[in-house]
Amino acid sequence: MTVADDQVDGTEAGPEPDAVQVPVTRAYRFELVKLVSQWRIRLLVLVCWTVPGLFVAAVSQQSTLPTDTLFGRWMHATGWAGPLVVLGFAGSWALPLITSVVAGDVFAAEDRLGTWRHLLVAVRSLRRIFAAKALAALTVILLLVAGLVASASVGGLLSVGDQRLVGLDGHLLSPSGAAGNVLLAWVCVLAPTLALAAIGLLGSVVLGRSPMGLLLPALVAVAMQLAQMLPLPVALRLALPGYAFIAWHGLFTSPGQPRELLISVAVSLVWTAVATWLAYRLFLRRDFTNASDDGIGRRALPVALLPLVALLAVGFGAVAVATPSLGSGISQAKVQQSVATAFAHLYRLQTEQLQRPAVTEAQLQATAVCDRSDGQVDPEGPGNDWRCVVSWHLPGAAAPGSxxxxxxxTSDGRIEADGDGPKDVNGYFLVRTPTGDAPNPLWQFDSDVELIPASPKG
Known part of the structure; x- marks a missing residue:
């Protein structure tokens, strides 16, 4: 067939005298219809637009909350905690699954059905086919992500309400501020989602009808999650395209921690561009005249994998040079500052609950002294053996409280603090208020350590 033969080398085939070039917009609409007509895509749309809202509404009415999940302990207090709980789950499982099902199969489906020659005759351009398929996959992914955030937000607001949100350092965000930060957090995780989608496109082109192409984004996401659990240097964490799934935590501190988020988003976008370009170049090199050829097979290692490994190495080097981040990023001083700051903010919240005279953080002068394993381990790095003694002063009190x-x-800088007394401060999960028992904000709380120092001297 002349159209396919002319395009084996990746060059654009000229149209026959009586042929009409199919515009990208028309090919895009065709590919979009093909995607949304698949039962699994329709099922994903239904799930993404309904299940998060039902989940948030159901959990918000339970007496037991997912306190081990970031913002899970605040799902009774505000409807804006629900979308953040869903975001934490989506970054680990839902978004990698979405990119696998959509982007990981968009090219391989033609190999399984044997429809490449028909598509080439209809569109008459490999470049237009690639653009149409990539844009259709992007559209469906954005639709599914929009469903996740919209459903979770509506479910939380309808079941709990539009109240203030407690940030990761204990400060209160107004309802409008919480709404803006929740939306911004979901926008930021689009960058690593697109990186996984681009890897899915690459796998779909390279591996053809092999099921490994479909599983590639999910496998890459799992590998990155396992890597984040290891004691890796901060620079290497930031060089991975999935770190933005975690870095949005910095939006919920005061002042914010934008450095990690901006670097991780930029890294994800670079991975998106490189993986998409590789997929495009390899797609143009496909031999569509050979019916038995459904990918580039053993050539996948040098032409697809090695450039991504090189990109990881270059990214690691660039981040290491730009920021002094070759260690764990978790030091004793940072942990002490984070715990003291969160305690001071939450102490004010408890004071408000108990209807006591208001105090400010400056008046409290909260400080924390932290160590590991009773001083037998160097006080730095991740671990579950940290112990802190927090001290504060109340106006007019003769002795400080502790x-x-x-x-x-954890290795990504998250702190989970569990109160160990005294009982009337942080030793019990409820406090007795003039209006009845209420959750004790000082019993357990989450905080965050900024892994990148503020300056080379930090």
């Missing part, structure tokens, strides 16, 4: 916390500091 409270003990056991900490679990």
């Amino acid at each position: 409270a003990v916390y056991q900490l679990d500091v």
Whole structure:
């Protein structure tokens, strides 16, 4: 067939005298209809636009909350906690699955059905086919992500309401501020989602009808999650395209922690561009005249995998040079500052609950002294053996107050603080208020350590 023969080398075939070039918009509409007509895509749309809202509404009415999940302990307090709980789950599982089902199959489906020659005759351009398929996959992915955030937000607001949100350092965000930060967090995770989608396109082109192409984005996401659990240097964490699934935490501190988020988003976008370009170049090199050829097979390693490994190495080097981030990023001083700041904010919230005279953070002068394993381990790095003693001063009080916390500091900088007394401060999960028992904000709380120092001297 002359059209396919002319395009084997990746060059654009000229139209026959009486042929009409199919515009990209028409090919895009055709590919979009093909995608949304698949039962699994329709099922995903239904799930993404309904299940998160039902989940948030159901959990918000339960007496037991997912306190081990970031913002899970606040799902009774505000409807804006629900979308953030869903975001944490989506970054780990839902978004990688979406990119696998949509982008990981968009080219391989033609190999399974044997329809490449028909598509080439209809569109008459490999470049237009690639653009149409990539844009159709992007459209469906954006539709599914929009469904996740919209459903979770509506479910939370209808079941709990539009109240203030407690940030990761204990400060309160107004309803409008919480709404803006929730939306911005979901926008930021689009960058790593697009990176996984681009890897899915690459796998779909390279591996053809092999099921590994469909699974590639999910496998890459799992590998990145496992890597984030290891004691890796901060620069290497930031060089991975999925770190923005975590870096949005910095939007919920005061002041914000934008450095990690901006770097991780930029890295994800670079991975998106490189993986998409590789998929495009390899797609143009496909031999569509050979019915038995459904990918580039063993050539996948040098032409697809090695450039991505090189990109990871270059990204690691660039981040390491730009920021002093070759260690864990978790130091004793940072943990102490984070715990003291969160405690001061939450102490004010408890004071408001108990209807006591208001105090400010400056008046409290909260400080924390933290160590690991009773001083037998260097106080740095992640671990669940951190212990902090928090001290504070109340106006007019003769002696300072103190409270003990056991900490679990994860490798990504998240702090989970568990109160260990005294009982009337942080030793019980409820406090007795003039209007009845209420959750004790000082019993357990989450905080965050900024892994990148503020300056080379930090």
